[in-house]
Amino acid sequence: MRALRAQGMSRDDLPYKAFWQPWFSYYGMTFNIIIILTQGFTAFMPWDTSSFFVAYVSLIIFAVLYIGHKLVFRQPFVKPEEADLDSGRREVDEMYFEEKVPTTIWGKFWAWMG
Secondary structure (H helix, E strand, O other): OHHHHHOOOOHHHOOOOOOOOOHHHHHHHHHHHHHHHHOOHHHEOOEOHHHHHHHHHHHHHHHHHHHHHHHHHOOOOOOHHHOOOOOOHHHHHHHHOOOOOOOOHHHHHHHHHO
């Protein structure tokens, strides 16, 4: 969303636009974080160090690999103004978006639903 705003584009310019975005993304991210943080709650009461590491080792591995990759390859974050949003999109638009006008009632209903 920041890249779209920074480059003066609208979500309507995208080939696909999900309903209620970005709010459903925030909802999904929030509940994923809750699940990740509470997956090993049994390690806290009573405290058990080995259970804690078994439950949360994936977070530790992810953090180590992510930071290690950033340090080794020195790849900076892409600035929203510099993000490539159009590469290959025009070709896909020409190939896949030949819009047919529905002629049957059932087809008009599905076109209205989509």
